[in-house]
Amino acid sequence: MKKVDPRPSRAIVAAVQLASVSDAEFEASLIELRQLGKTLGFEVAGRFTQKRARVDAAAYFGAGKREELRLMREQEGAAVVLVDHEISPSQSHNLEKAVGCEVMDRTMVILEIFHRHARSRYARAQVEIARLGYMAPRLREAAKLAGPKDRGRSGTGGRSGGESHGELDRRKIRDRIVELQKELDGMALERKTQRARRHEREGLARVALVGYTNAGKSTLMRALTGSEGLVADQLFATLDTTVRALHPEPVPRVLVSDTVGFIKNLPHGLVTSFKSTLDEALEASLLAHVVDASDPAHERQLAVTEKALDEIGAAGVPRLLVFNKIDRGGDEAALREKYPGCIVMSARRPQDVAKLREAILAFFQKRLVEAELFLPWSAQKLRGQIFATCAVLEERPDGGGTFLRVRGEPEVVKRLRAQFGKVALHPRN
Numbered sequence: 362m363k364k365v366d367p368r369p370s371r372a373i374v375a376a377v378q379l380a381s382v383s384d385a386e387f388e389a390s391l392i393e394l395r396q397l398g399k400t401l402g403f404e405v406a407g408r409f410t411q412k413r414a415r416v417d418a419a420a421y422f423g424a425g426k427r428e429e430l431r432l433m434r435e436q437e438g439a440a441v442v443l444v445d446h447e448i449s450p451s452q453s454h455n456l457e458k459a460v461g462c463e464v465m466d467r468t469m470v471i472l473e474i475f476h477r478h479a480r481s482r483y484a485r486a487q488v489e490i491a492r493l494g495y496m497a498p499r500l501r502e503a504a505k506l507a508g509p510k511d512r513g514r515s516g517t518g519g520r521s522g523g524e525s526h527g528e529l530d531r532r533k534i535r536d537r538i539v540e541l542q543k544e545l546d547g548m549a550l551e552r553k554t555q556r557a558r559r560h561e562r563e564g565l566a567r568v569a570l571v572g573y574t575n576a577g578k579s580t581l582m583r584a585l586t587g588s589e590g591l592v593a594d595q596l597f598a599t600l601d602t603t604v605r606a607l608h609p610e611p612v613p614r615v616l617v618s619d620t621v622g623f624i625k626n627l628p629h630g631l632v633t634s635f636k637s638t639l640d641e642a643l644e645a646s647l648l649a650h651v652v653d654a655s656d657p658a659h660e661r662q663l664a665v666t667e668k669a670l671d672e673i674g675a676a677g678v679p680r681l682l683v684f685n686k687i688d689r690g691g692d693e694a695a696l697r698e699k700y701p702g703c704i705v706m707s708a709r710r711p712q713d714v715a716k717l718r719e720a721i722l723a724f725f726q727k728r729l730v731e732a733e734l735f736l737p738w739s740a741q742k743l744r745g746q747i748f749a750t751c752a753v754l755e756e757r758p759d760g761g762g763t764f765l766r767v768r769g770e771p772e773v774v775k776r777l778r779a780q781f782g783k784v785a786l787h788p789r790n
């Protein structure tokens with residue numbers, strides 16, 4: 362059996378600081394890359410930076426710096442260099458040659474995390490498409506660098522005569538992407554039907570927890586719903602949207618969804634998967650935007666999240682701004698002044714979670730409407746549905762059935778009326 366080395370591989374984080382990037386921004390980004398590296402299981406052994414007007418076209422760092430980086434990585438015994446930019450296949454190849462170890466750019470690091478954390482069939486397919494899209498041009502580059510020698514080399518099998526290794530791989534990638542996309546389209550349809558059914562069953566009051574990665578969304582989800590979602594001090598612990606009812610349950614119920622986190626410079630291929638994963642969140646009537654108040658970079662993180670929300674079409678959805686982790690740091694008074702109406706809290710304090718719950722409930726209570734419905738004896742089996750989706754304020758027998766005075770989401774009340782028409786249900790006023 363192969364022995365697994367228990368020691369984590371060592372990595373160096375490396376970046377060129379462009380003239381347009383402030384020191385603070387540059388630092389925050391490197392710290393984030395370090396966290397991304399840790400999430401992948403690397404022990405980050407050092408950092409290496411260079412100021413430049415633009416990155417070196419051939420190998421990202423200039424020639425002298427490449428040599429310095431090689432020495433540093435040898436001294437540190439690092440097995441990989443993590444680069445804080447998306448670099449081209451040839452830059453990556455040349456840099457690897459110069460420093461003598463594997464180079465992963467920011468995009469590849471994020472893709473790898475997504476790959477490892479994807480659980481559902483849906484998330485897996487999304488991430489695989491993004492990875493294939495990233496790999497395709499790199500394979501082309503590798504084939505070019507390998508030159509004509511590569512032609513005719515065996516190993517892949519099933520290759521038709523005259524086709525080079527690289528061409529074959531590219532064709533396979535294209536086919537696989539088409540196949541995956543078909544699978545995804547099917548799943549998307551299925552999810553849509555499921556969502557519609559759930560709406561019918563459970564009503565429409567829905568709040569989505571959104572925000573930068575590691576802000577504490579899943580922790581709040583657990584605290585608000587009493588569920589056991591995955592919480593981890595990692596970036597992108599959550600990749601799938603999960604939905605649970607607020608617990609203890611108010612009437613009508615409120616559903617809470619936990620969503621994938623945002624990050625700056627999200628790889629292009631993943632933007633699409635974010636969109637579909639977030640579709641569910643977009644159907645929420647309220648977005649609780651969770652921000653890590655203790656992170657010195659929280660303002661930038663907040664801005665990245667807001668921009669991403671705009672891009673996926675959520676600009677118009679009402680927001681509740683939630684500054685979390687205040688027990689770890691952050692200036693509560695300054696936050697309250699700068700963001701009126703925000704909630705400043707710690708997911709670790711039950712009384713704070715209760716306050717968040719109240720704020721969410723208050724939002725939904727405001728929207729509720731009251732209606733009177735008449736339910737004939739012949740339609741009593743619908744009682745369950747009414748009780749599940751509305752608060753029943755009064756109930757009295759009346760002639761051939763029951764009058765119910767209910768309070769519920771406007772859409773739910775409207776649907777109850779439309780669904781059963783005047784025969785089974787008579788709304789009054």
Ligand SMILES: Nc1nc2c(ncn2[C@@H]2O[C@H](COP(=O)(O)OP(=O)(O)OP(=O)(O)O)[C@@H](O)[C@H]2O)c(=O)[nH]1
Nearest residue numbers: 574575576577578579580593597598599622686708
């Ligand atoms: N001190 C402190 N730590 C917190 C608080 N809320 C969450 N955490 C910790 O922060 C880390 C990230 O929490 P998660 O709930 O996984 O964050 P997330 O937003 O779901 O992250 P992703 O799924 O990666 O996007 C975990 O280690 C939590 O225990 C808080 O209020 N105070």
Ligand SMILES: [Mg+2]
Nearest residue numbers: 578579598599
């Ligand atoms: Mg999470």
